[in-house]
Amino acid sequence: MSEMDFVPQIIRSLLPLGFSYVEPQDEPGWVKMTGPLQTSLGRFECELLVDRLSFHFPHVKLLDIPPSLRPVAPHISANGSLCYYAAGTLVYDIFDPVGQTIMAVHRAEHVLDCILRGEMPEDLEEEFHAYWGVKHCYIDVESKQSQQLTALTFNAREMFVVTDDEQRTSKKAAALGMSSSNSKFLIYKIITKAKPRPRQGVWPPATVGDVLAWQSLLDTACRRKIEKRIALAFRSCARETLIIVESPLMPYGIVVDIPPESREWKLKMGRHGKEHLYRLRVTPVFVTRLDDRFIAQRNIPNHPTLAGLKIGQVGCGTIGGYLAEMLMKAGAGTGGGHLSIVDPDALQPENLGRHRLGFNQLFVNKAVALSYELKRSMPTADIRPLPVDVREADLGDLDLLIDATGEESLGYWLTRRYHREIPILSVWIEGAGVAVRSLLKARSEDACYRCLCDYNKSKAYLAVNEEVEQVLAGQGCEALYVPFPATVSIQAASLGAEAVLDWAAKSEAPSLSTRVLRRDFTAATADCVVPARVGCPACAS
Structure with missing residues (x-):
């Protein structure tokens, strides 16, 4: 029409x-x-x-x-x-x-x-950001406590970032191609359990008195802390101070302007001094979180992230490249944890069509190159590349080990070497992209990767009902490979990432998960818990 x-x-x-x-x-x-x-x-x-x-x-x-x-x-x-x-x-x-x-x-x-x-x-709570602040600042604070903070300015005040760790925040500035410098600004963060909502009558608050009257309706303890911090700034002859209130809904801030003529009142904090304090002008500040915890948690609310965990991943190939990135976006390598990635091989031209890495990393070791790319995306993440064969590597203390190599024999070795020490997750592709599977061995009674391979030989716990033929492409013994597109690798990585998040949440998830990708195949085994196989040479006691 x-x-x-x-x-x-x-x-x-x-x-x-x-x-x-x-x-x-x-x-x-x-x-x-x-x-x-x-x-x-x-x-x-x-x-x-x-x-x-x-x-x-x-x-x-x-x-x-x-x-x-x-x-x-x-x-x-x-x-x-x-x-x-x-x-x-x-x-x-x-x-x-x-x-x-x-x-x-x-x-x-x-x-x-x-x-x-x-x-x-109650909708005023959800819409609070629409009523609050024309000034803007960012906050990169990991601590959950009320505390005094510092601030960095990026590129001569183009960005104002409040932080509790200048070194960490400076890394983020460098990733943006910006320089950072310390800002001489008095800043306090205060925690409240009250969700903010605009106040009927006087809005937005124009003075300290307006702010305190508003906070009295929300959280009296928070009101007292705000007044205390503003009074301290007032006495210290600060030119201005920024108060950031971290609420369950969102952080928000106020800048208190303390003109020079106010300083004569700084020692008169009786009734008349407080009256002068309450008349100080304030400016609401809209605050955007920039911390690692927020980045990981925002898209999986009410679900544990991978922050603080020590995770090792063997294999940075077609599955491992995408998987490592998904783990990092879920918090791996942040919050005091680390992500170790192991691969002895360099990226070759034949890898480019289905690998997370691109032409700019050609001929570079995959673990080193992947670490570089991940740290460009999350500069504060602790990514530890190990460009060696895992059988020669010192993996250190780990909470979880992931096998993303797809190499059956190496999977046997990893199980035998580590199954008594840490949970092991195996992720692989069946045939030429027929299906993707993941198997977690977190308990002694659960099957390991070798157990499942032996079950498959007796037609138990198969991925599909149909026969999976071996499909190879290329020429010559050393140039042969199993052909499948990058979409298959990404789906395998996604299945692995979901299994890791389930493990982190300690959920009662199946140990074996399967996703059939080809329309001409049908699933043979529903997601389930697979028992350990008696006499398994890799994991039997």
Whole structure:
């Protein structure tokens, strides 16, 4: 349907609802109309902007915000814009622009009615960031305690980063190609259990007194700590101080400006001194987390990350390259843990088509090259490359060992050598990309990789029902290889990463997992716990 067809229809459909076409039409790409939103508490005039291309829901803005909704109300911005749906919760039907517009008006009416009746106050918590702060800073703090902090400025104040470890944060600056320098700024972090929400009456806070009155409604202990820290800065003759409050919802900050003329009051902290303190001007600061814990935890909330764990991975090939990156993104190598990666081979031209590494690392040892690439992505991660055969390597103290080589004989050796000391996860590809599998041996009663191979020889715990033929490509004995695309390697790595996260969470997950990738094959074994095989030469006592 063209614009010439649906725009007049939308205008006609809105007339019975009391809307009218207005002049001038000064919003390029949008049709502007005005009319009432009908609620149980009366009608409220609004401006309605309709997308001329029929790609987006209409924008709704109240022409006069009711006094009961000032200065803040959920889903209503300072200019009166009404957020009547959350992004991603509704799908705009481009084939029914008229129906979608009418639906949007009725939904806006319902949301406004709920707001007027006070049914959405908790939404202020989720929308707090929309009401807080025009200044911006980043925070790279691993400690969970209230404490005094320092700050670094990147590239002459282009970025302001609060930190509890200048060396760690400087590595992040270097990864961005920026220089960092210490900022002479008095900074405190305070922990609270209260989720912030805007305060009705005075918003945003303009003075220290406003901040303390607001905090009294949220967390009195936090209020006392804020006042104490501001008073300390006041007495120390600081020019300004930054208070960062870390809440369960998000961190937020305030900058307190302490002009020179205030310093004569610094020793008069009785009643009159406090009155002067409360009059100091403040600026809300929007805070964005930049710490390793946040990066790992954000996409797996309520699930343990791999931070603090000592993980060893043998094999940095087609599976191992992708797997190591997934483990690092889940926190491996951070929080005091480390990720050791072992591989004696160099990257060759024939590896490039399905490897995490690229042309820039050609002829470099895979473990060394992969470590370099991972540290470019996460400069503070402790990635330890071991460019040697694992049988000659000192792996040190580990919490988990991963075999991502796909070499059956080496898998036997790893099991025999380490199964009594640490859990061992094996990840491999069946045939030419027929299926991917993972097996975790974390207990003595669980099967090891050699147990499973012996079971397979007797047709037990197979990956697929059909016969998996050996497929080789290339020429000559040394140039032969099993062909499969990078998508298979990535799926094997994903299965391995899921198994590691399940292990870290101590969940009752199956020890053996299988994903069949080829449509002409069917799964033979459901994910399950495989018992150790009596008499196994690799893991039997």
